[in-house]
Amino acid sequence: MKKKQKNKLAGLQKRKAFAGYLFTAPFIIGFLMFMIKPMFDSLYMSFCEVTLSPGSVGKKFIGLDNYYLAFRVDPDYAQYLVDEFSRMLLYSVGIIVFSFFVSLILNQEFKGRGIVRAIFFLPVILNSGVMLGLEENNYLMAQIANTVEEATAGVSMTAVLQNVLRTAGVGVRAYEWVFEIIDNIYDVAVASGIQIIIFLSGLQTIPASMYEAADIEGCTKWESLWKITFPMISSIFLVNWIYTIVDFCMRSDNDVMDKIQTVMITNLKYGPASAMSWAYFVIITAFIALTSFFISKGVYYND
Amino acid sequence: MTKTKTKKYSSYWDRNAKSGGYLFKKDVMGVLISICRFVLLFGLCFLILQPILNKISVSFMAEEDLYNPIVVNIPIHFTGENYRTAATIMKYGEGLVNSTVISLTIALLQTAMCTIVGYGFARFNFPLKKLWFGCVLALIIIPPQAFSSSLYLHFSYWDFLGIVKLIKGSGINLRGSVLPYYLMSATCMGLKNGLYIYLVRQFFRNIPIDLEEAAYVDGCGMFKTFTRIMLPQSKPIITSCFLFALVWQWTDGYYSKLFLGGKVLVSTSLATVVDSLGVYIARQQGSVNEQVSVSTQLSNCILSTGTLLIVVPILMVYLFAQRAFVESIASTGIKM
Numbered sequence: 001m002k003k004k005q006k007n008k009l010a011g012l013q014k015r016k017a018f019a020g021y022l023f024t025a026p027f028i029i030g031f032l033m034f035m036i037k038p039m040f041d042s043l044y045m046s047f048c049e050v051t052l053s054p055g056s057v058g059k060k061f062i063g064l065d066n067y068y069l070a071f072r073v074d075p076d077y078a079q080y081l082v083d084e085f086s087r088m089l090l091y092s093v094g095i096i097v098f099s100f101f102v103s104l105i106l107n108q109e110f111k112g113r114g115i116v117r118a119i120f121f122l123p124v125i126l127n128s129g130v131m132l133g134l135e136e137n138n139y140l141m142a143q144i145a146n147t148v149e150e151a152t153a154g155v156s157m158t159a160v161l162q163n164v165l166r167t168a169g170v171g172v173r174a175y176e177w178v179f180e181i182i183d184n185i186y187d188v189a190v191a192s193g194i195q196i197i198i199f200l201s202g203l204q205t206i207p208a209s210m211y212e213a214a215d216i217e218g219c220t221k222w223e224s225l226w227k228i229t230f231p232m233i234s235s236i237f238l239v240n241w242i243y244t245i246v247d248f249c250m251r252s253d254n255d256v257m258d259k260i261q262t263v264m265i266t267n268l269k270y271g272p273a274s275a276m277s278w279a280y281f282v283i284i285t286a287f288i289a290l291t292s293f294f295i296s297k298g299v300y301y302n303d
Numbered sequence: 304m305t306k307t308k309t310k311k312y313s314s315y316w317d318r319n320a321k322s323g324g325y326l327f328k329k330d331v332m333g334v335l336i337s338i339c340r341f342v343l344l345f346g347l348c349f350l351i352l353q354p355i356l357n358k359i360s361v362s363f364m365a366e367e368d369l370y371n372p373i374v375v376n377i378p379i380h381f382t383g384e385n386y387r388t389a390a391t392i393m394k395y396g397e398g399l400v401n402s403t404v405i406s407l408t409i410a411l412l413q414t415a416m417c418t419i420v421g422y423g424f425a426r427f428n429f430p431l432k433k434l435w436f437g438c439v440l441a442l443i444i445i446p447p448q449a450f451s452s453s454l455y456l457h458f459s460y461w462d463f464l465g466i467v468k469l470i471k472g473s474g475i476n477l478r479g480s481v482l483p484y485y486l487m488s489a490t491c492m493g494l495k496n497g498l499y500i501y502l503v504r505q506f507f508r509n510i511p512i513d514l515e516e517a518a519y520v521d522g523c524g525m526f527k528t529f530t531r532i533m534l535p536q537s538k539p540i541i542t543s544c545f546l547f548a549l550v551w552q553w554t555d556g557y558y559s560k561l562f563l564g565g566k567v568l569v570s571t572s573l574a575t576v577v578d579s580l581g582v583y584i585a586r587q588q589g590s591v592n593e594q595v596s597v598s599t600q601l602s603n604c605i606l607s608t609g610t611l612l613i614v615v616p617i618l619m620v621y622l623f624a625q626r627a628f629v630e631s632i633a634s635t636g637i638k639m
Binding site: 017250281 | 340441442487489492526550570618625628
């Protein structure tokens with residue numbers, strides 16, 4: 001009797017496993033066909049000299065030459081890589097801080113909250129795909145900015161503040177970073193739509209009773225921000241950090257991506273292009289893994 | 304009783320005095336905070352909306368207004384000419400139809416497949432599940448550009464398990480045809496599909512499992528349970544996945560350029576609108592082989608108009624379905 005029951009259970013589990021594979025089959029097939037194969041192809045290609053002739057692709061193994069070409073011969077690639085990486089670091093931190101701050105404000109009760117939330121989410125839809133690169137060379141915007149600057153020559157608050165802080169002389173480098181983020185606040189605001197929503201959803205899961213208890217015990221708002229809000233949504237920080245970096249790497253106005261595309265489609269150099277994209281990919285993945293490891297050590301799980 | 308009450312709370316200042324000035328201080332702080340919040344949020348919202356407003360005003364300007372430094376926001380000579388020019392250059396009519404058809408079908412296909420796969424990952428235990436889910440995460444993290452070089456070649460000489468080669472002697476060139484992208488969408492390899500799978504899985508995991516177990520006990524099969532019991536519940540996440548897929552496909556330039564290059568799409572034609580403008584103007588002036596230099600102002604104006612033409616349809620979708628967009632992400636409760 002018992003054996004029979006066990007058999008039946010095993011049968012159900014087997015069926016479930018089968019159904020699980022059936023449900024996920026599209027993804028598995030797709031992953032093998034359009035991901036694994038091209039990825040190994042491109043990995044192999046990055047060690048090869050690829051010659052194209054009608055009807056066939058010739059690959060000749062040449063070792064690390066493509067990587068040498070990418071890093072030491074190509075004048076732009078290494079430079080772009082460093083630039084893009086430092087930009088990513090700076091902006092990701094900026095985006096996280098900004099979206100945390102905004103979501104704290106949007107979590108409060110006030111009139112028109114829905115509209116403000118809708119506006120903050122708007123760039124996720126509008127500034128995607130082809131629209132991203134177009135804002136960069138917005139000549140008219142620059143013109144207006146110039147006009148404004150001329151009109152208010154010498155009375156710019158931020159410029160004065162920047163000068164004062166610069167002459168203070170402490171941690172000048174750190175100030176410069178902050179200034180860069182403030183100068184490009186548009187880019188930061190536009191890139192943080194999804195992050196704000198994710199933070200908001202995290203903030204709403206914190207039980208109100210926690211704040212009440214803290215309030216009764218005489219905790220100020222500032223303290224409860226750091227002692228309750230911050231630890232409770234620390235896991236959201238990790239999610240947002242990863243999302244931000246991935247999002248940044250995939251942007252179409254990325255210099256490195258641009259470079260790879262040019263090398264591949266315009267110059268038809270498939271070998272070096274593969275080497276460049278693999279180097280970029282490995283660096284980004286290593287960075288994500290490393291930072292998530294450190295962040296996840298500080299994450300607090302309530303349950 | 305009532306008398307004492309009215310006396311007790313006779314006036315605001317009395318109450319304030321009773322509380323030792325605390326009430327007044329609190330109220331002033333409240334007003335100050337809401338003023339600060341208003342200024343801050345107004346500024347930030349303006350920052351985000353400014354480019355769109357700017358584009359709208361520029362798109363109605365006649366060419367002479369563009370060179371006039373006095374005209375900043377409101378044009379002197381209103382004109383719809385820019386829209387006509389941009390629409391002609393971008394082949395807007397054809398592009399609109401193509402983009403709509405492709406975005407809708409692709410979004411439907413991707414949503415359907417991602418829902419099925421997401422459900423599979425959320426509810427079933429099968430060997431190597433962790434490995435495959437890791438692959439989903441990898442799909443999110445790996446930028447498609449990283450392996451595009453070989454995917455490009457892959458589709459240039461495409462072959463299914465070597466069958467075609469046996470018959471024809473060489474693979475089929477699928478580049479420029481729509482088929483590869485539909486194939487990729489059907490197998491969840493399209494634009495940001497990893498993210499959709501993740502969202503759907505997260506959504507299904509939050510639904511209590513009891514319902515399905517009850518269905519199983521009553522003799523409902525796995526597929527029937529999925530279609531009859533789980534799907535009706537998951538309308539919000541399906542809608543939002545569909546909307547995201549639709550909108551991102553609409554604006555996508557990367558996959559479109561790689562796989563749908565032969566088709567006129569609004570997104571790809573926007574990317575080349577500035578280059579086409581010179582040719583268009585040259586043709587209008589009658590000179591065929593000469594490249595006419597176009598002023599930055601004019602090309603920017605046409606670019607803005609073209610952007611607006613692309614944005615307006617998705618803006619309408621967003622206006623009507625704003626909740627579905629925002630709340631989907633909030634409701635799934637993304638966690639690590």
